Amino acid sequence: MPPPVADFTADQTEFCDNGTVNFTDNSAYADEWLWEFPGGDPATSTLQNPTVTYNTPGEYDVTLTVTNANTTDTKTESNYIQALTAPETPAEPSGNSDVCTTNMMDVYSVPAVPFATSYEWVLTPPEAGVVFGFGNSVNASWTGDVTGDVTLKVKATNSCGESEFSPELTITINVGPESFAVNGGGELCEGDEGVEIGLEGSQSGVIYELYADGAATGNTVTGDGNPISFGLINTGAVYTVKGQDASGTCTSTMSGNAPVTVHPLPAVFDVVGEGTYCEGTNGATITLQGSEDAIKYELYKDGVATEITQLGNGDDVIFEEITEEGIYTIMGDNEICMQEMNGEVEVTMMSMPAVPATPEGDDEVCVNYVATTDYTTAGGADAVEYDWSIAPADAGTIEGTGLSATVTWNDTYEGNADIAVRGVNDCGQSTFSGSFTVLAKISTGINENENQNLAVYPNPASDILNVELQGNGEMTVTITDALGKAVFANTLQVDGSYTEMINIDDLENGVYFIFVKGDNLNTMQKFLVK
Numbered sequence: 001m002p003p004p005v006a007d008f009t010a011d012q013t014e015f016c017d018n019g020t021v022n023f024t025d026n027s028a029y030a031d032e033w034l035w036e037f038p039g040g041d042p043a044t045s046t047l048q049n050p051t052v053t054y055n056t057p058g059e060y061d062v063t064l065t066v067t068n069a070n071t072t073d074t075k076t077e078s079n080y081i082q083a084l085t086a087p088e089t090p091a092e093p094s095g096n097s098d099v100c101t102t103n104m105m106d107v108y109s110v111p112a113v114p115f116a117t118s119y120e121w122v123l124t125p126p127e128a129g130v131v132f133g134f135g136n137s138v139n140a141s142w143t144g145d146v147t148g149d150v151t152l153k154v155k156a157t158n159s160c161g162e163s164e165f166s167p168e169l170t171i172t173i174n175v176g177p178e179s180f181a182v183n184g185g186g187e188l189c190e191g192d193e194g195v196e197i198g199l200e201g202s203q204s205g206v207i208y209e210l211y212a213d214g215a216a217t218g219n220t221v222t223g224d225g226n227p228i229s230f231g232l233i234n235t236g237a238v239y240t241v242k243g244q245d246a247s248g249t250c251t252s253t254m255s256g257n258a259p260v261t262v263h264p265l266p267a268v269f270d271v272v273g274e275g276t277y278c279e280g281t282n283g284a285t286i287t288l289q290g291s292e293d294a295i296k297y298e299l300y301k302d303g304v305a306t307e308i309t310q311l312g313n314g315d316d317v318i319f320e321e322i323t324e325e326g327i328y329t330i331m332g333d334n335e336i337c338m339q340e341m342n343g344e345v346e347v348t349m350m351s352m353p354a355v356p357a358t359p360e361g362d363d364e365v366c367v368n369y370v371a372t373t374d375y376t377t378a379g380g381a382d383a384v385e386y387d388w389s390i391a392p393a394d395a396g397t398i399e400g401t402g403l404s405a406t407v408t409w410n411d412t413y414e415g416n417a418d419i420a421v422r423g424v425n426d427c428g429q430s431t432f433s434g435s436f437t438v439l440a441k442i443s444t445g446i447n448e449n450e451n452q453n454l455a456v457y458p459n460p461a462s463d464i465l466n467v468e469l470q471g472n473g474e475m476t477v478t479i480t481d482a483l484g485k486a487v488f489a490n491t492l493q494v495d496g497s498y499t500e501m502i503n504i505d506d507l508e509n510g511v512y513f514i515f516v517k518g519d520n521l522n523t524m525q526k527f528l529v530k
Helices: none
Strands: 008-010 014-016 019-025 032-036 051-054 058-067 072-084 098-100 106-109 118-124 129-132 137-142 148-158 169-174 182-184 186-189 195-199 207-212 215-222 228-233 237-244 251-253 258-263 270-274 276-278 284-289 296-301 304-311 317-322 326-333 338-340 345-350 364-366 372-376 385-391 396-399 404-409 415-425 436-441 454-457 464-481 486-503 510-518 522-529
Touching: 008 058, 008 072, 019 058, 098 137, 118 129, 118 137, 182 237, 182 258, 186 195, 195 258, 207 228, 215 228, 270 326, 270 345, 284 326, 284 345, 296 317, 304 317, 317 326, 385 396, 385 404, 404 415, 454 510, 454 522
Parallel strands: 014 072, 098 169, 186 258, 276 345, 364 436
Antiparallel strands: 008 019, 019 051, 032 058, 058 072, 106 137, 118 148, 129 137, 148 169, 182 195, 195 228, 207 215, 207 237, 237 251, 237 258, 270 284, 284 317, 296 304, 296 326, 326 338, 326 345, 372 404, 385 415, 396 404, 415 436, 454 464, 464 486, 464 510, 510 522
16 A cells, blocks of 8 residues: 555634634545644544634644554644634834924834734824834824824724724924025045035024935034035035934935035156257257056146147156246146146256357466466356366466366476367357467576575475575565465565574465565575475
């Protein structure tokens, strides 16, 4: 025999108060039956088709186990029997007892009532609002036609009947803040001061708060009956406004919103370049060290756009052949925001140096007495330094890069020497100036070191120079440097023999000459200071 298969039906499964149920076995291949009826009378049965009475309201399971010679099978139907009764009276509704005409919805509820299948809610007066729903929790919306106290009650129902109405909940409807339109907002660039957001009107005493993407900002303004402003806003968001009455009971969202969009600035790169260019060349080159794709970069001269532009591609941006003098900067433009790049380049044109003025100075030099001579020039336009020359080369050497130079003479050279100078700058050099001719000669007019009436020692000297004289009468002693500048002079009265000790400690190292002149004496001697 095949295994049994348990199955059953009942002539009724839902009824009010007491009820009798006739069960029918629909099992296959069953020889024995065991029924279980929790909450029923009898609670169990071995009959194939039993009758059971239910006297207590509730929801009850039914289980049938069938058996044959081979095995058993069980079937259970949960909450199969619904023994109902009319529902009890619900509790007083719970929910917000202080509401506003501007509230979108307020929720009210009662604990679920056993055996209730629906609920009937009644708002008094009915023109105060609309209640949405038939369950034990509903939403109420207020029309604004009624303010002050209203009541809300509810009763439970099912197929067996309905309960009494619950105790009434008293609800006070308050007038919410009037709605005004939000205005302002817009687009701005990073770093801008901001865009203004406000309301087209306000109610006195109502506190208005600005919200960014639904979150309170703490930016509040108290209404005075006029349009209001929340100031300049520089943070990107969609801004709304809520108004709250002075009691704090009612809050209303104002109409509309004000989007604020903050656009990024172009990235900053360094502006570099050698702004000085030489006359006759193609001009200066200005480089932006880096760029962003599709950003337009424009040169500005002295703060004014030049309309010289290039599009960035991630590499350096190079502006060439800039010839107009001025201070150059670069602006980056992403079609919405502009950003000045870092740095500036001053473009100037450098001319070739002009021919300097002819040198000036001593035109005669006794090279055996004067070791060096200085020469000067008034210079030439646009020169930053000077290149001096002396010809012929065996006349001596010349040193100097400025407006003056020093010739160190060859003490054996006799004849003319030509001194010239030319200007130099980064663009090149001028031609040489006109020559200044100097007559170099060797003087034999003074007896040097051969007159026994004059002795100078030690030679070289460092701090004290002894001058020993032989003769009679008044004598003038003069010491000059190699350029002929007097550094010491004194008049002595000599009677036979005289020695003068001269302090030369403050003299610089070099060649000096001592001259002695009297009634019967005119001599000179060279000495060194080390």
